[in-house]
Amino acid sequence: MKEGSWLVWTGIKRGIQGGIKRFAKGQFAGFISFLILWEVFHLLLNTHTVPSPLETLVYIVKVPGVLLLHCGASLLRVMAAIGISLLIGVPAGILMGVNETCKRLLSPLLYFIYPMPKIAFLPIFMLLFGLGNTSKIILMIWIIIFQMILSVRDGVEQIPPSYFKVMDSFCATAGQRYRYLILPAILPQIFSGLRISIGITLASLFFAENYAAVYGIGYYILSAWSKMDYVEMFGGILVIGLVGVLLFNLLDLLERLSVPRGTNPRKKNP
Amino acid sequence: MKKDFISMDQVSVDFDRQQVLKGVNLTLEQGISYALIGKSGSGKTTILNLVAGFLKPDEGTVSIHGVKVQRPRRETAFLFQELGLLPWQTVAEAVAMPLKLRGQKKGIDMLVAELLHKLGLEKHGNKYPQELSGGEQQRVALARTLIGEPDLILMDEPTSALDATTKEELQGLIRWEQQKRQATLLFVTHDVEEAVILGQYILILKEDGRIVQLENPYYFTENAREQLGFYEECIKLRGMIKMEKDV
Ligand SMILES: Nc1ncnc2c1ncn2[C@@H]1O[C@H](COP(=O)(O)OP(=O)(O)OP(=O)(O)O)[C@@H](O)[C@H]1O
Ligand SMILES: [Mg+2]
Numbered sequence: 001m002k003e004g005s006w007l008v009w010t011g012i013k014r015g016i017q018g019g020i021k022r023f024a025k026g027q028f029a030g031f032i033s034f035l036i037l038w039e040v041f042h043l044l045l046n047t048h049t050v051p052s053p054l055e056t057l058v059y060i061v062k063v064p065g066v067l068l069l070h071c072g073a074s075l076l077r078v079m080a081a082i083g084i085s086l087l088i089g090v091p092a093g094i095l096m097g098v099n100e101t102c103k104r105l106l107s108p109l110l111y112f113i114y115p116m117p118k119i120a121f122l123p124i125f126m127l128l129f130g131l132g133n134t135s136k137i138i139l140m141i142w143i144i145i146f147q148m149i150l151s152v153r154d155g156v157e158q159i160p161p162s163y164f165k166v167m168d169s170f171c172a173t174a175g176q177r178y179r180y181l182i183l184p185a186i187l188p189q190i191f192s193g194l195r196i197s198i199g200i201t202l203a204s205l206f207f208a209e210n211y212a213a214v215y216g217i218g219y220y221i222l223s224a225w226s227k228m229d230y231v232e233m234f235g236g237i238l239v240i241g242l243v244g245v246l247l248f249n250l251l252d253l254l255e256r257l258s259v260p261r262g263t264n265p266r267k268k269n270p
Numbered sequence: 271m272k273k274d275f276i277s278m279d280q281v282s283v284d285f286d287r288q289q290v291l292k293g294v295n296l297t298l299e300q301g302i303s304y305a306l307i308g309k310s311g312s313g314k315t316t317i318l319n320l321v322a323g324f325l326k327p328d329e330g331t332v333s334i335h336g337v338k339v340q341r342p343r344r345e346t347a348f349l350f351q352e353l354g355l356l357p358w359q360t361v362a363e364a365v366a367m368p369l370k371l372r373g374q375k376k377g378i379d380m381l382v383a384e385l386l387h388k389l390g391l392e393k394h395g396n397k398y399p400q401e402l403s404g405g406e407q408q409r410v411a412l413a414r415t416l417i418g419e420p421d422l423i424l425m426d427e428p429t430s431a432l433d434a435t436t437k438e439e440l441q442g443l444i445r446w447e448q449q450k451r452q453a454t455l456l457f458v459t460h461d462v463e464e465a466v467i468l469g470q471y472i473l474i475l476k477e478d479g480r481i482v483q484l485e486n487p488y489y490f491t492e493n494a495r496e497q498l499g500f501y502e503e504c505i506k507l508r509g510m511i512k513m514e515k516d517v
Contacts, residue, residue, distance in 0.1 A: 163356060165348075169342050170367065
């Protein structure tokens with residue numbers, strides 16, 4: 001009997017521990033701890049500028065259609081910006097990584113532009129590309145492309161010279177060298193570059209959508225702000241966070257599918 | 271006498287005004303294995319790079335079958351000391367790569383499976399390099415070198431990172447594969463014992479650029495290590511490497 005109850009007790013204990021572990025591992029934990037922190041602030045500050053999380057959640061659930069529309073518009077812009085940045089940034093980064101002359105010519109320029117506050121260029125883009133989607137997307141590209149190029153370039157430079165020698169010894173053509181060596185080698189860097197880009201572009205929506213926008217989650221937050229409707233504003237902020245979680249998870253999934261175990265930080269064998 | 275397969279004629283190489291090789295002459299015959307030994311920094315790796323076509327001599331010519339070596343050739347395979355196994359390729363993918371690079375489409379899987387089996391790697395086909403032991407990694411690199419049926423195999427210190435037992439196993443494999451394939455083997459080693467086990471001829475690169483060639487009396491002996499005189503031969507060679515001028 002004693003033996004039995006002890007077994008039951010350890011079983012329960014294991015179950016609880018496993019539950020906590022699974023909870024801590026899950027995305028949900030991040031969300032819940034964020035809400036708890038938020039609630040604490042709400043109670044401490046006791047001002048209507050910080051509404052309670054519950055109030056905000058209820059608000060989100062009440063207007064899902066509108067929010068979805070705004071999110072959709074923003075997501076399209078973000079995807080376009082990231083897609084174009086990839087199309088330009090990856091080849092440019094590779095070129096700088098493999099070609100010493102390109103690197104020497106372009107690196108100083110990149111280092112010069114990299115730390116500049118990119119948002120400050122917004123008036124120029126508005127002037128050149130109008131107030132529509134073009135200037136918004138170009139602003140976001142301008143914000144993320146330099147770190148994308150630099151991380152790809154660093155990825156190429158980190159390839160050990162012996163790998164290139166191996167490819168040479170098997171008489172690989174230039175195309176084969178990209179297919180078998182350079183692209184698989186920089187794939188993890190591309191993913192970490194994408195992760196950073198998603199974060200920055202979502203944050204920059206606040207600026208990109210603050211003019212001449214009708215739909216967009218950045219616009220939504222700003223207009224709520226100007227109306228001093230803080231529940232609506234925090235609703236928008238919360239939704240950006242949720243969109244971020246969604247995109248990061250999507251990216252993790254893509255990475256798990258496309259990066260082989262050998263170079264995948266997410267698939268280490270124990 | 272067989273025809274000369276590889277010949278180096280009055281070859282000199284300079285790196286930043288430092289002369290590394292000076293007027294080196296060397297001829298190698300087809301189907302024979304050669305051990306290249308010499309002091310560290312004497313230019314052994316440089317010779318392999320020249321024969322492989324990675325490096326052009328500043329003076330003189332390197333030719334294979336009478337054709338000047340200008341670039342790496344398909345039939346030459348190089349086993350690097352660093353192995354150069356790509357971390358994103360499984361064992362099977364790595365061994366298949368040379369065939370794929372040649373544009374071969376059919377029968378690759380079978381050839382790979384066969385070779386992996388021969389080298390005792392059949393269980394590891396789906397593993398990545400970091401999931402293998404040092405000796406297994408070395409065998410994978412060897413398989414990748416052999417799959418394309420090269421007529422010339424170059425190896426730079428192929429067993430230097432291995433423990434004694436694994437080393438002897440790999441030496442046996444290399445010896446067996448080279449003899450069976452009738453490929454020419456030119457390998458560099460710091461290990462004089464390895465030179466006597468694997469090299470039918472032993473080439474000693476001297477500092478003045480001369481190469482002293484010796485026939486190895488133990489090459490065709492079974493279990494050479496257990497023969498009387500094996501270690502004396504090694505000691506003699508070690509002395510010859512150290513000697514400045516004459517033999
Ligand atoms: N790329 C290079 N640039 C400048 N010097 C070099 C280069 N490669 C080799 N050397 C020099 O050439 C000399 C011979 O080098 P090599 O690598 O051929 O020697 P080695 O006989 O293989 O030596 P070890 O036994 O230590 O591997 C060395 O003094 C080395 O410093
Ligand atoms: Mg060397």
